[in-house]
Amino acid sequence: MSHSSSEPxxxxxxxxxxxSLRRAVRRSKLKALLLVSPLLAFLVIAFVMPIxxxxxxxxxxxxxxxxxxxxxxxxxxxxxxxLPEELAFAALVEDLREGQEERNLGLLxxxxxxxxxxxxxxxxxxxxxxxxxxxxxxxxLVEAHxxxxxxxxxxxxxxxxxxxxxxxxxxxxxxxxxxxxxxxKVPAHLEIHVALFWRTFWMSxxxxxxxxxxxxxxxxLLATLPLRRSxxxxxxxxxxxxxxxxxxxxxxxxxxxxxxxxxDMMVAIGMIADEARWQMIHNKVGTIVAMTHILLPFMILPLxxxxxxxxxxxxxxxxxxxxxxxxxxxxxxFPLTIPGIAAGGILVFILAIGYYITPALVGxxxxxxxxNYIAYxxxxxxNWGLAxxxxxxxxxxxxxxxxxxxxxxGVDKVKxx
Amino acid sequence: MAIPSYAxxxxxxxxxxxxxxxxxVFLFLVGPLLVIIPLxxxxxxxxxxSEEMLTLDPAGYSLRWYQDFxxxxxxxxxIKNSFIIGIASTLLATVLGTVAALGLSSRHMPARxxxxxxxxxxxIVPLIISAAAMFFFFSKINLAQTYLGxxxxxxxxxxxxxxxxxxxxLSSFDTTLIRAAHSLGANPTxxxxxxxxxxxxxxxxxxxxxxxxTSFDEVVVVLFIAGPEQRTMPIQMWSGIREQxxxxxxxxxxxxxxxxxxxxTTLELLRRRGERLRGVSPG
Numbered sequence: 001m002s003h004s005s006s007e008p009x010x011x012x013x014x015x016x017x018x019x020s021l022r023r024a025v026r027r028s029k030l031k032a033l034l035l036v037s038p039l040l041a042f043l044v045i046a047f048v049m050p051i052x053x054x055x056x057x058x059x060x061x062x063x064x065x066x067x068x069x070x071x072x073x074x075x076x077x078x079x080x081x082x083l084p085e086e087l088a089f090a091a092l093v094e095d096l097r098e099g100q101e102e103r104n105l106g107l108l109x110x111x112x113x114x115x116x117x118x119x120x121x122x123x124x125x126x127x128x129x130x131x132x133x134x135x136x137x138x139x140x141l142v143e144a145h146x147x148x149x150x151x152x153x154x155x156x157x158x159x160x161x162x163x164x165x166x167x168x169x170x171x172x173x174x175x176x177x178x179x180x181x182x183x184x185k186v187p188a189h190l191e192i193h194v195a196l197f198w199r200t201f202w203m204s205x206x207x208x209x210x211x212x213x214x215x216x217x218x219x220x221l222l223a224t225l226p227l228r229r230s231x232x233x234x235x236x237x238x239x240x241x242x243x244x245x246x247x248x249x250x251x252x253x254x255x256x257x258x259x260x261x262x263x264d265m266m267v268a269i270g271m272i273a274d275e276a277r278w279q280m281i282h283n284k285v286g287t288i289v290a291m292t293h294i295l296l297p298f299m300i301l302p303l304x305x306x307x308x309x310x311x312x313x314x315x316x317x318x319x320x321x322x323x324x325x326x327x328x329x330x331x332x333x334f335p336l337t338i339p340g341i342a343a344g345g346i347l348v349f350i351l352a353i354g355y356y357i358t359p360a361l362v363g364x365x366x367x368x369x370x371x372n373y374i375a376y377x378x379x380x381x382x383n384w385g386l387a388x389x390x391x392x393x394x395x396x397x398x399x400x401x402x403x404x405x406x407x408x409x410g411v412d413k414v415k416x417x
Numbered sequence: 418m419a420i421p422s423y424a425x426x427x428x429x430x431x432x433x434x435x436x437x438x439x440x441x442v443f444l445f446l447v448g449p450l451l452v453i454i455p456l457x458x459x460x461x462x463x464x465x466x467s468e469e470m471l472t473l474d475p476a477g478y479s480l481r482w483y484q485d486f487x488x489x490x491x492x493x494x495x496i497k498n499s500f501i502i503g504i505a506s507t508l509l510a511t512v513l514g515t516v517a518a519l520g521l522s523s524r525h526m527p528a529r530x531x532x533x534x535x536x537x538x539x540x541i542v543p544l545i546i547s548a549a550a551m552f553f554f555f556s557k558i559n560l561a562q563t564y565l566g567x568x569x570x571x572x573x574x575x576x577x578x579x580x581x582x583x584x585x586x587l588s589s590f591d592t593t594l595i596r597a598a599h600s601l602g603a604n605p606t607x608x609x610x611x612x613x614x615x616x617x618x619x620x621x622x623x624x625x626x627x628x629x630x631t632s633f634d635e636v637v638v639v640l641f642i643a644g645p646e647q648r649t650m651p652i653q654m655w656s657g658i659r660e661q662x663x664x665x666x667x668x669x670x671x672x673x674x675x676x677x678x679x680x681x682t683t684l685e686l687l688r689r690r691g692e693r694l695r696g697v698s699p700g
Contacts, residue, residue, distance in 0.1 A: 028525040035520025036532060039513040039576065046573040047539050047547070050554035054546070057553055214442045221439045235681065236447050242677040243450060244634045246654045247670040251449035253658065254456060254464040254667065261452060264465050296446060316421075325428055354543020356637055361658055371545045378549055378641065388553070391546045402541050406534065 051395070058388035061165035063111040064157060067104065068095045072161040080155050088154070089137035096123070096130040114383065115167060115176070116156055122147035152179035168389035173197075193373065193390065200369045203288060204352035208299075210292045211348050212341060215299035219340070222300070223307035241297035249361050252290040256280040256362075282364030290362050295351055299344040302409075306340030339408070346405045350398055370394060450674055457482055457667035464664065482668035492669070495653040502564065502649060503632040506571035510628040513572070514579030515621050521580070522587035533580075540577035547574070548641040555642050562644030570638045575628030582627060586620025586691065619691035623684050630680060 009017040065072055070091035078084045099105040105127055112119035122145040133140045142149035159181070160167075170176055170183060174191045178184045185191065218237065222230045240248060255261045258277045266272045280286060310333065318328035356371040363369070370390060377387035420432050460479040461467050469477025486492050520526060521533065539547060551570050552561060560566035594616070598608040636651040643652070650669070657666045 025525055028523060029527055032520040032523035032526040035523075036517045036526070039517035039536065039580075040532065042513055043536065043539070043573060043576065046551075046569045048535070050547070050550035051542070053554045053557070054550035214445065217435060217439050218442050221435075233443070236443050238681055239674075239677065240446050240450060242630070242681050244651070244670075244673045244677070246634070246636060246651055246658070247453075247673045248449065250654070250658060250666055250670050251453045254453055255449055257464065259463065259465055261456075261465050293445065293449065319423075325431075350541065354545060356543070356545040357655070361655075371543065374545050374549060378552065384553070387549055391549050395542065395546050398541065398543060398546075 054388045055392050057385060058168050058392045059164045059166065060385070061111075061160060061163055061167075063108045064160040065163060067099055067108040068092065068157060068161075070095050071157060075154065075158045075161070078154070078158060080151070080158065083138070083149070083151060084154055086136055086138050089141050089148070090135070092148070093130055093133050093137050093141065096127040100127040100130055110382070112156065112160070114171065114386075115160065116152065116179075118147060119153070119156075121145075122153070155179060155181075168385040169393070171386050172389040172393055193370070196368065196370045196373055197393075200353050200371070203284065203367075203369070204349050207288055207291050207295060207352050208345050208348045210288070211296050211299035212345060214292070215296055215303055215344065216337075216341075219300050219303035219307055222304050223310075224312065237297050237300050240293070241301075245294065245357060248294050249290055249358050252286065252293065252362060253281060256286055256289065281362050282367070284363075284367045286362035286364065287359050287367035287369075290358050291352060291355060294358060295348045298347050298351060302343040302347060303337065303340040306337055306343070310336045343405070343409045346401055346408070350401050350405070353394065354398060453667050454671050454674065457664060457671040459664055459667075462664055464667070482664045485663075485665045486668050486672075489665070491648075492650075492653060492665070495648050495650045498647055499633055499650040502567050502571060502647070503629050505564075505568045506575055506632045507625050507629040509568070509572040510575035510579050511621060511625040514576050514624060514628075515583050515617075518580055518583035518587060521584050522590075536580050537577045539573050544574075544635070544637040548638040551638060552641040561642050562646070564647055567639060567643050567647050567649075570642060571632040571635060572628075574635060574638065575631045578627035578631060579621075579624035582624035583617070583620050586617055590616060616691075616694050619687040619694070623687045626680060626684060630677075 011017055011020045071088060074088040074091040075084060078088065096105070099108070105123055109120040109123040112123065126141065126144045126148070129144050133144065147153045156179075159177070167177060171186070172193050174186050174194045175183050176186050222233055222237070225233065253260070257263070258279060258281075260281075262280070263272075263277045267274050267277065272278065280289070314332055314336070315328055318332040319325070323331065353369070354371060355369060356375060359367055359369040360372050360375070363372070371394070374387050374391050374394070377383045377390065420429060424432070455470065456464065456466065458478045458480065459467060459470060460477055460481065467477050471477075517536065521529060521536075526532075547570075551566075555561040555566045555570070560569065590613075594612055595608055598612045599605075603611065634651060635649075636655050639647065639649050639652050640655065643649070654666060654669060657663065
């Protein structure tokens with residue numbers, strides 16, 4: 001029996017057991033990876049690469065260096081203290097002539113206009129006349145548009161020749177680079193984004209609080225009722241969960257609008273006068289009510305699954321040991337439900353800050369979220385860099401909360417329906 | 418939730434109040450959905466109950482909005498698009514997701530946590546961000562404003578649901594059944610089709626339903642990356658709500674509520690079937 005301790009165990013064909021086992025594990029690892037790889041490859045192309053492309057776009061700064069390449073070259077070594085040499089002016093004329101011929105100055109002029117208002121007209125007006133300008137270009141350019149006589153314009157061109165720019169992120173938090181190169185606040189009438197970020201966060205927090213307030217009793221009822229009856233009531237929670245988001249938003253429009261069901265009812269019973277109908281939609285109230293309704297199931301379901309695991313005997317024990325109902329609830333039941341509150345709360349909050357459809361339809365001016373500004377910059381102002389920067393900031397916030405959620409609960413424990 | 422016999426008077430009152438609160442919350446949850454159903458039969462082009470409707474006068478009711486819906490080429494075209502995109506992306510998501518779930522539920526899967534987090538991410542990232550990102554990227558590779566682009570985008574959004582449901586089914590799968598099948602003389606192929614597949618199917622089907630409804634109900638991504646050609650039902654509703662609000666929307670909404678009821682029933686039946694097959698006690 002001594003050889004079993006000195007010689008390694010082997011399989012039937014003489015390979016040591018350890019080696020053979022390791023080989024088997026490696027093989028099954030490879031098999032598992034192989035099964036996952038098609039999906040991983042797909043998601044990388046259809047989802048991960050777009051996200052990284054967006055992150056890159058939020059700092060990408062190609063306009064000046066491509067469309068004003070000669071000017072940028074001529075400005076190398078310029079000290080920025082006084083207007084540049086004639087060489088730079090000549091290079092600019094050359095660049096604008098080429099741009100005008102190829103008709104591709106649009107992006108450049110919008111890009112510079114974000115940084116310094118008036119640049120769009122300066123570029124388009126000068127470019128149109130570029131072919132007829134005569135040397136000395138310094139004088140003729142300044143005559144074509146006074147912006148070329150300003151030091152700030154040249155500093156701007158020199159600064160924005162960098163391949164990457166922080167200016168979209170600065171704009172996303174209502175900051176800009178002053179002509180002196182310092183980071184300053186944008187003029188008051190342009191300050192919108194920071195306020196919208198805060199509004200998005202606090203309204204989402206209010207919505208999360210409301211869903212908790214409404215969801216807690218429901219989850220408790222469902223968790224303590226006999227299974228047959230709780231399953232029946234569960235349908236009332238799952239039905240809205242499964243109903244189209246647009247349908248649920250539409251119903252709130254039908255109910256809350258000033259000629260809607262609720263106002264009509266209140267007028268009919270004489271609670272309010274016909275002329276004094278309540279404005280409950282296209283404002284904060286509309287967004288909060290509709291979103292609380294839409295997100296309520298996301299609070300109830302995690303709460304329910306935690307409460308389901310709390311044995312009813314705990315409360316009975318607390319009572320039999322002399323705890324008053326409220327005390328027993330506060331000291332025994334409530335602490336046990338905190339994981340559910342955390343799970344539901346984070347889930348609802350993450351979903352709320354990313355909502356776009358509902359605030360856009362029922363939020364009006366005052367109930368808009370930052371997401372509505374992402375859409376605005378994508379579709380209306382066409383400042384895609386800024387849209388990408390705002391989206392990246394929001395993405396960062398969501399990821400932080402997601403990591404907390406993952407740490408606390410674990411994504412693979414998410415239950416659906 | 419029965420009241421114990423030792424409950425005090427105060428507790429009994431509180432219990433009644435509690436049930437009252439719960440009733441109100443349930444009303445808040447389901448009430449709005451129930452309000453729009455009668456409204457969709459309104460004879461007048463309003464979003465509220467008319468005098469005739471309240472007195473149950475048949476003249477106050479009509480099917481005109483349903484007729485509107487079923488005769489409008491715009492709506493029918495949108496439904497067709499929704500089904501084309503929904504079915505194609507569901508098939509793709511289900512196949513990719515199920516195969517991946519098989520790998521993920523292997524005991525030797527390396528870096529499971531990280532991979533799982535990545536596969537779930539389309540569900541976590543706000544839709545508007547996915548939409549913006551896909552718009553930028555898909556325009557570059559000429560996929561924006563094509564059916565293929567929308568289908569790929571919806572596949573990505575549906576994948577987390579398939580992965581979650583199928584891995585959940587597989588995790589409660591009793592692997593000794595496979596060994597039992599082998600020991601009884603079945604070869605691996607036969608084992609897969611006769612033992613594994615029937616047990617896993619309910620999970621796969623409910624994952625597919627989740628993926629389908631995700632695509633069928635999705636507005637934001639389509640809004641950004643689809644062209645007028647790929648107008649889907651939610652887009653039609655969205656522009657209907659924003660531009661010319663007509664009760665046709667309510668008729669569509671009612672039909673969609675019925676669809677979700679149907680879906681919910683199917684899912685519940687699948688869940689029960691899955692549990693019965695796996696021998697888990699109902700619960």
